[in-house]
Amino acid sequence: MTMSSTTERSPDDFSADPYLKSLVDNDPKSYSDGNPLPKSTPADPQSHQTANHGIFIVVMGVSGTGKSTLGAALSEALHVPFIDGDDLHPKSNVEKMSRGEPLTDEDRAPWLEIIRTTAHKKVQTQRGEDPGEIPEPESKPETEHALEKHEAKVAASSTQLKTGTEARSINRPGIIIACSALKKTYRALLRGHEKSGTVPSHFVSPHSEDLPTYFVFMKGGKDVLMDRMEHRKGHFMKAKMLESQLETLESPEDEEGVVTVPIEMTLEEQVKEIKDGLEKFIGESL
Ligand SMILES: Nc1ncnc2c1ncn2[C@@H]1O[C@H](COP(=O)(O)OP(=O)(O)OP(=O)(O)O)[C@@H](O)[C@H]1O
């Protein structure tokens, strides 16, 4: 089933989920008169190659591949904030996964829209632009912590900028989000190539050229994953869900802007591989 064929939701559907309802209620403008958010000026397709243009990096792969671990490490290395996509799931999705039930396309669609919109908002804020009235999705302390850490780093970087050192390697607007992004259609939505039609109009996310999107694909075999998930403590996603995650996964390796990293590599090796890969796509050092 493609994302574009998912059933359009009415505002009433959003009332059923307190999390989605809070997002709707926070934006009376788009619901009373149907006005979408003002969009940023469309950028020149090549303009993401300038240091001021933000980038959106999605760390993807099935559960247990190490997305959260790598996302945090990449954030340190690139001086770009990190958000765990798990923190942006509607509550109903987390409850469903905790019960051991795999999510459907319909469950994932609003979550994917929220992820892209959140990425855009964070990049706009870093650029000093007004992110408009996109409501702040429910966030958990870890997310806030990651953003605070990033802000502290930006402050430290500014000092370096003043002294003229490492000016090109710091302070680039951008955001890293961990998200399973299992299917091609989900990635089309995260890239801004498609709309799911499952969220209110104020979730208008930017065109792909206005927020260039890259994927880091964490590739690994079932045995290693099963072992990691079985040893991981305190996570809502249990090892028995791995089967359905692997069945759902459509490899992104033939798609544009994808850096693939084996999960067996050390964290250090993964970060280096990704930095090199992204620099090739972007055409400059990060
Ligand atoms: N490079 C690595 N080498 C060995 N173990 C790792 C590596 N990266 C992560 N791990 C371990 O694997 C487990 C899964 O990692 P993590 O929670 O980051 O995965 P995830 O993809 O974010 O999972 P989920 O999507 O289910 O939240 C953790 O116990 C983590 O410590």
Ligand SMILES: O=C(O)[C@H](O)[C@@H](O)[C@H](O)[C@H](O)CO
């Ligand atoms: O698409 C999905 O099925 C979900 O996003 C999961 O992958 C979880 O969010 C994550 O892996 C938590 O463990």
